[in-house]
Amino acid sequence: MTAIRIQGLTKTFDGFTALSDIDLDVAPGEFVTLLGPSGCGKTTLLKVISGFLEPTEGKIFIEGSDVTAIPPERRDTALCFQSYALFPHLTVRQNLEFGLRQKKLPRSDRDERVKDVSQKLDLAAQMDKLPNQLSGGQQQRVSLGRALVMRPKVILFDEPLSNLDAKLRDQVRIEIRRIQRDYGLTAIYVTHDQSEALAMSDRVVLLNSGRIEQVDTPETLYHRPRTRFAADFIGNSNVFTGQVLGEDSPGRWNIETPAGIFTCALEDAPHGKEVALCWRPEHAVIGETGIEARVLNRAFQGHFTDLACAAGNGEFRVQALETTAREGDVIRIHVPPDRIRLLEDRP
Amino acid sequence: MTREQLNKALLILLLVICTIWLVIPFGMAILWSLVDPSEPWTADRLLPPAMSFWRWRDMWENSSLQVAMATSYTLAPLAALLSLALATPTAYALGRIAFPGRELAKLLCLLPLVVPGFVTAIFFTSLLFQLGLHTWRFGAILFAHAVLALPYAIRIMTVSFEQVRQDHIDAARDLGATPLARFRVAFLPALRPGIFATLLIVFIQSIEEFAIAFILGSPDVVTIPTLLFSALGQDYVRPNAAVLSLILVVPNVILMLILERLLKSANPTLASGKG
Missing domain, CATH: 2.40.50.140 (Nucleic acid-binding proteins)
Incomplete structure (x- = not known):
C-alpha cells in the first residue's frame, strides 16, 4: 500500500496554473523531496497535501483513504514550517503539548510523548523557556518536535533549514533524517537547495513551472537527467x-x-x-x-x-x-x- | 561650544519646556482647587492666602458631581466595549482579508476624524433624533460615543489583526485546533495590546466628550464634562472649575500609564523565530 497517492492533481489560481496534472506515489517510510526553483509549485503541492489548499482537480489518498476534502485540522499530517511558527507566548513544553491537548489525550500519555520527543531532540533543558529565548537551531528542533509528538502518518517539511546558517544546516539535515528513520515516518520535504535534496532523499521529485520534470533517486537524477531542465538544475x-x-x-x-x-x-x-x-x-x-x-x-x-x-x-x-x-x-x-x-x- | 554640549543643552531645554508645559497648568489647577472661600486669591499673591479642601467637599456634596461621575464612569466602559465590538468585524476584514480597494477603505475609516467634533455632534445628534433614539438619552449618548470612537477603534484593531501571523494560525490548524482554540492561541496574544489600547482610548474619548453628551443629555443626563462646562459658563467659579477639571484628568493620566505599561509588556511576546 502506498502512504500517499496523488492522482491527476491540478491547482489553478485565477487562471494561473500553479500545478498541473501531478501524479505521485510515496511508499511508507520513504523520504521524498520536492525540488525546484521558486515558483515551481513545490510549496503549493505541500499545502495541497497538508490540506491548506484544495486542489482544483485530482485526488489525494493517505494510506488508501481519500483525504481530498478533509481539512488540515482533521488530516493526519504534521507540518514543519519554514518560519517554525512556534507560539511565542507558550513555553517549549506548552508548544510541544499543544497538538496533544487538541486531541484531548490524557495527561499521562501527553507527558510520555513529550518526554520521549524532548529527549530525542535534546530539548529537555529548554522545556520551560519561551521560544524567543532559544537559538535558531533549538527553535527548529521544537518545531520538529511539535510535529513528531503527533505521531502523524505523514510528516511534511517546508524548507525547514532555510533560516539556519550553513554549518548548522548540515547537522540538522542528518538529525532530521535520523529521526524520520527512527520513527519510520513517511516524509515529504520541500526545498530549493539541490544539495539538500540529493543528500537527504530516497527519491527526488523535480518540479518545473507546475509540472513534474523527473522523479528518481538522487543518483539517477544526477547521472541520468531526462531533460535539459533536470540537467541544468541539478549540478x-x-x-x-x-x-x-x-x-x-x-x-x-x-x-x-x-x-x-x-x-x-x-x-x-x-x-x-x-x-x-x-x-x-x-x-x-x-x-x-x-x-x-x-x-x-x-x-x-x-x-x-x-x-x-x-x-x-x-x-x-x-x-x-x-x-x-x-x-x-x-x-x-x-x-x-x-x-x-x-x-x-x-x- | 562643542556639538555634544549643544545637544545636551537643547535636551535640557526641551525637558524644561515639557515640564513647565505640564507643571504650570496642573499646579495652577491644584492651587485653585484649594483656595478657601474665606479669602480670595488675588493677583498680587504668589500662593493662595488660605488653603483648604472646602471646595472639594462642597463640590462633592452640593453639586451633581456624584451623579455625573456615576454616569460618566458607567457610560465610558460601556462605550469602550460597544465600540470594540462594532469595530472588530471591520478591522478583521481590513486586516486579514485581501480585497480590491482595501487601502482606500482603511483611509475612509479615518476620514471622520478630520471633521471638528462639534460639527459631527450637531449633525449626528439630529440623525439620532430622526431615528427616535433620543427617547432613551443614556442609550443615545452611549451609542453616539461608541460610533464616534470607531475610527480609532478600527484603526488600532486593523493594525492588531495585521500583526497576527498566518503561520501561527496554520500551525494551530495543522495541530488539530478548533476555531476557538485557534483564536486563543494565534489571534488573542497578538490582539491583546490592541484590545486594551482600543478600550482605553474609547474610554478616555467618552469621559472627555462634551458636545454630544450636552446636546443629547441635557438636562436629564449629566456627565463630568457637561458639569464642567456649565461651571465654566454663566456661574463660572474658578476654584470649582479647577476641582472638576482635576477630577476629569486624573483617571485619564492613570489609564494612560496603564496603557503604556501594557503596550510595553506586550511587545516581546510577538517576536519569535525570524519574526
Whole structure:
C-alpha cells in the first residue's frame, strides 16, 4: 500500500496554473523531496497535501483513504514550517503539548510523548523557556518536535533549514533524517537547495513551472537527467544540440555539436536527427586526445578547478582535480562515451 | 561650544519646556482647587492666602458631581466595549482579508476624524433624533460615543489583526485546533495590546466628550464634562472649575500609564523565530 497517492492533481489560481496534472506515489517510510526553483509549485503541492489548499482537480489518498476534502485540522499530517511558527507566548513544553491537548489525550500519555520527543531532540533543558529565548537551531528542533509528538502518518517539511546558517544546516539535515528513520515516518520535504535534496532523499521529485520534470533517486537524477531542465538544475551540465552523424561502432553514435563531434554510448538508436545531449563538467578528461579547446577562464575552487572553455562555436565548462592549464592555453578534452546522455526534450 | 554640549543643552531645554508645559497648568489647577472661600486669591499673591479642601467637599456634596461621575464612569466602559465590538468585524476584514480597494477603505475609516467634533455632534445628534433614539438619552449618548470612537477603534484593531501571523494560525490548524482554540492561541496574544489600547482610548474619548453628551443629555443626563462646562459658563467659579477639571484628568493620566505599561509588556511576546 502506498502512504500517499496523488492522482491527476491540478491547482489553478485565477487562471494561473500553479500545478498541473501531478501524479505521485510515496511508499511508507520513504523520504521524498520536492525540488525546484521558486515558483515551481513545490510549496503549493505541500499545502495541497497538508490540506491548506484544495486542489482544483485530482485526488489525494493517505494510506488508501481519500483525504481530498478533509481539512488540515482533521488530516493526519504534521507540518514543519519554514518560519517554525512556534507560539511565542507558550513555553517549549506548552508548544510541544499543544497538538496533544487538541486531541484531548490524557495527561499521562501527553507527558510520555513529550518526554520521549524532548529527549530525542535534546530539548529537555529548554522545556520551560519561551521560544524567543532559544537559538535558531533549538527553535527548529521544537518545531520538529511539535510535529513528531503527533505521531502523524505523514510528516511534511517546508524548507525547514532555510533560516539556519550553513554549518548548522548540515547537522540538522542528518538529525532530521535520523529521526524520520527512527520513527519510520513517511516524509515529504520541500526545498530549493539541490544539495539538500540529493543528500537527504530516497527519491527526488523535480518540479518545473507546475509540472513534474523527473522523479528518481538522487543518483539517477544526477547521472541520468531526462531533460535539459533536470540537467541544468541539478549540478552543472554542458548541454548541446547536435546532429546525429551515424553509428560509429555498435552502440556508439557520433553526434556533431557546435563544440565538436562527441561519441556517445546509446542503447537505442536516437529518435530523429536533431538531438540534445549533456555531460557533466567533472566527467571530461583533459589529455592528449579529443576536442581541442581554448581556456577562457580558470577558477580555483579548492577541491577542483573550474575551467571555462571554447571549442569551435561552442562553450562549455570542465572541472579538473588538478590542472596547470591557464587562460589562453589550448587543451584537449575527451568525454567518455558512457558519460554522455541524450536528453528527451527536443532541441 | 562643542556639538555634544549643544545637544545636551537643547535636551535640557526641551525637558524644561515639557515640564513647565505640564507643571504650570496642573499646579495652577491644584492651587485653585484649594483656595478657601474665606479669602480670595488675588493677583498680587504668589500662593493662595488660605488653603483648604472646602471646595472639594462642597463640590462633592452640593453639586451633581456624584451623579455625573456615576454616569460618566458607567457610560465610558460601556462605550469602550460597544465600540470594540462594532469595530472588530471591520478591522478583521481590513486586516486579514485581501480585497480590491482595501487601502482606500482603511483611509475612509479615518476620514471622520478630520471633521471638528462639534460639527459631527450637531449633525449626528439630529440623525439620532430622526431615528427616535433620543427617547432613551443614556442609550443615545452611549451609542453616539461608541460610533464616534470607531475610527480609532478600527484603526488600532486593523493594525492588531495585521500583526497576527498566518503561520501561527496554520500551525494551530495543522495541530488539530478548533476555531476557538485557534483564536486563543494565534489571534488573542497578538490582539491583546490592541484590545486594551482600543478600550482605553474609547474610554478616555467618552469621559472627555462634551458636545454630544450636552446636546443629547441635557438636562436629564449629566456627565463630568457637561458639569464642567456649565461651571465654566454663566456661574463660572474658578476654584470649582479647577476641582472638576482635576477630577476629569486624573483617571485619564492613570489609564494612560496603564496603557503604556501594557503596550510595553506586550511587545516581546510577538517576536519569535525570524519574526
